[in-house]
Amino acid sequence: MFSRAYQTHHDRQLALWLLACAVVIYGMILLGGVTRLTESGLSMVEWRPIMGIWPPIGEAAWLEVFAKYQQFPEYQKINQGMDxxxxxxxxxxxxxxxxxxxxxxxxxxxxxxxxxLRGVIRPGLMPRLLVLLVLGGCQGLLGWYMVKSGLVDRPSVSQYRLTAHLGLAVALYAAIVWQFLNLWPKANSASTRGALPSMQSAARWSPLLVVLVYLMILSGGLVAGTDAGYSYPTWPNMGPGFVPPGLYAGTPAWLAAFEDVTTIQFNHRMFAYVLLLLVGGFGLRLVLQSADGFMRGAGVAVIAALLLQITLGVSTLLTRMAIPVAAGHQAGAIFLLTVLLFTVHALRRRTIVTDN
Structure with missing residues (x-):
């Protein structure tokens, strides 16, 4: 058995490694959003897991990959004449x-x-890390599965596959951040445990807010996958009023939530208003009722991240999906999720002792 000091030292190393992974995945999600916004995702029509790491070198190689791109719907229906x-x-x-x-x-x-190989991974952690490894591999496969949907008949990827690709990336990111927090010594010191028994009810239901923000991100994936943001670039109204005409039109009506641009954008907005109340209320409760200075600061961070994200969302609409603003909106969603993960983890540590 390792001594406590020995295990803490290696837990810190593992935590820093996971933090580095999370930071790079954050960048990956942001780059994926920019790739979507610039309509670049269908430019590579082949999936070469090994040799694909090398870009075209020389004029002949570039002309070859360009000729392959010209054989597919995006060039033929949208970008014909591109040089x-x-x-x-x-x-x-x-x-x-x-x-x-x-x-x-x-x-x-x-x-x-x-x-x-060094044998420093604490018991019970290795299976979780292996699950993350497998899911990471599945993410790569899912990315190509998404691209393939835009290489057949229509020059755009399936909104279902895009949302699944985004959802798995965000889930991996969140799982890695949570595991980082479980390993980081300062987040699990004895002085933080059981320090806020009066906030136990908030600690118990706070993970639900993480789930709701995650679902909101999936809703954003549907908006991106259908270009629903372009349908009503106004706020707070959609067209003539707050509730747009033609909402949930079609048969069956529930399918409009996934395929009708008006309904998709309306639902995304309503989801934002719900989060404004629930997440904002959660942050405000921490600020006003917590006896712990750290948690009051966390409450302020939650409110700030929420308001920033809503501002970016409205700005994305009003600027007609300007790429820097829309990319900031996606980055803001992951930032809000991150702040919530840190806050929920800290709150639960200060109210009820949970297993790693």
Whole structure:
């Protein structure tokens, strides 16, 4: 058995490794959003897991990949007449997105093997890390499965596959951040445990807020996958009023929540208003009722992240999906999720002792 000091030392090393993975995945999610906003995702029409790490080198190689792109719907229906210089721009966004995915794989696999061979991974943790490894591999496969949906008949990817691809990436990110918090010594010191018994009810239901923000991000995936943000670039009204005409039109009506741009955007807005009340109320309760200075600060951070995200959401609409603003909106969603994860973990540590 390892001594407590020995295990704490290696837990810190593992935590820093997981934090590095989370930071790079955050960047990956942001780059994926920019790739989508610039309509670059279908520029690479082949999936070469090994050789695909090398970009085209030389004019002949670029002309070859451009000729392949010209055989598919996006070029034939949308980008016909695009020259090679324009193609290189969209190609590089998708290329960098795929290369970063491979880098993340190496960043996870190599240190994991190193720590495992040294025998410093605490009991019970290795199976969780292996699950994350498998899901990371599935994420790569899901990304190609998504791209394939835009290489057949229509020059756009399936909103269902895009949302699944985004959802798995965010779930992996959240799981890694949570495991980082479980391992980071300062987040689990004895002085934090059981310090706020009066906040136990908030601690018990606070994970639900994380789930709701995650579902909100999935809702945003549907908005991105259907370009629903362009349908009503106004706020607070959608067209003539707050409730737009044609809501949930079609048969069956429930399908409109996934395929009708008006309904998708309306639902995304309503979800935001619900989160404003629930997450904002949670942050305000921490500020006003917590006896712990750290948790009061966390409550302020939650409110600030929430207001920033709502401001970015409204700005995205009013700027008609301007790429920097829309990318900021996606980054803001992950930032809000991150702040909530840190806050919920800290609150639960200060109210009820939970297992790692």
């Amino acid at each position: 090679l210089a324009e193609f290189k721009v969209i190609f590089m966004y998708e290329y960098l997105h795929r290369v970063l995915g491979r880098i993340i794989g190496l960043l996870f696999v190599l240190p994991l093997a190193f720590f495992a």
